[in-house]
């Protein structure tokens with residue numbers, strides 16, 4: 001099949017020419033002074049993006065590696081852990097946590113909702129044995145946000161560590177590792193940063209390192225080992241194994257673009273695209289998946305599919321007929337998703353997503369008010385200040 005004309009997925013997103021050029025830079029020896037300087041610079045940039053002054057480690061492997069590494073490093077047999085589940089990624093975190101032998105409690109809500117921080121506080125009051133809280137910031141498959149700004153300080157007040165999946169939120173919505181008192185945060189470059197998918201960018205607090213060192217089960221001498229990065233790379237400048245040199249170059253270019261634009265401008269750009277898209281969705285007569293618009297993530301819009309349509313056929317039709325790649329539901333429910341991540345937030349991209357989805361629904365026999373939706377979305381777009389024009 002030919003390549004897509006428009007990628008409006010919820011990650012990986014399409015990388016800029018600058019990132020692609022960086023990915024194509026000559027590969028060098030990983031202990032070459034020029035590469036070592038690049039690696040250190042990238043750590044500094046990731047600190048700025050995650051808003052932390054603590055340690056940052058750049059693990060080699062898509063963000064699932066960093067998430068599993070963090071779960072296995074922190075959780076241990078018998079430890080009380082509270083896992084917050086508002087979607088597919090929260091659910092998946094529970095399987096890793098349980099496999100360590102931890103005593104895993106879950107607060108689970110419907111996958112179109114988010115976890116109420118007040119409920120977390122009550123739960124922790126009632127269960128003083130809990131030592132770790134795991135939460136997903138942007139539940140990408142359902143297009144919703146959990147209020148990590150409030151959950152972080154609640155966990156810390158109860159003496160708990162936090163493990164935060166911020167893979168698909170950072171760069172598209174405010175995120176503050178230190179100010180929100182978060183212990184381990186895992187970011188993926190392939191979402192709002194529009195970088196390559198091959199790395200886990202992680203912040204780690206001193207508290208988290210202490211807990212990991214005290215955990216006899218924490219991975220050591222393993223691809224999953226955070227301690228190897230701490231004890232070999234951070235302490236002695238020795239890589240646990242050879243990093244993917246090309247990915248490091250590509251991720252640095254993606255971070256540069258974000259930092260040159262500015263985090264605030266990038267966040268505004270994502271919020272603006274989401275507003276335009278949602279205005280159009282509602283005006284077309286389609287429904288947002290999120291039970292309240294206030295919890296919808298600016299980085300992706302999930303749309304409830306009308307009865308009789310499935311994400312598989314909608315996605316296939318939009319791609320085959322119109323060359324537009326949308327995201328399916330990943331099992332979160334009967335929904336389809338338009339990503340607003342990185343470059344797909346710019347210009348008319350949200351409108352392209354609306355056109356592809358609206359016309360696909362019509363082609364498949366579900367009437368929608370495409371013209372009304374596009375008109376409303378264009379009005380919304382015209383009334384917004386362009387960001388970073």
Ligand SMILES: *Cc1c(COP(=O)(O)O)cnc(C)c1O
Pocket residue numbers: 011062063064089136138139140141165167168188191
């Ligand atoms: C993309 C993403 C990940 C990485 O998971 P993949 O399934 O490998 O893409 C993890 N967590 C969240 C919330 C994500 O959006």
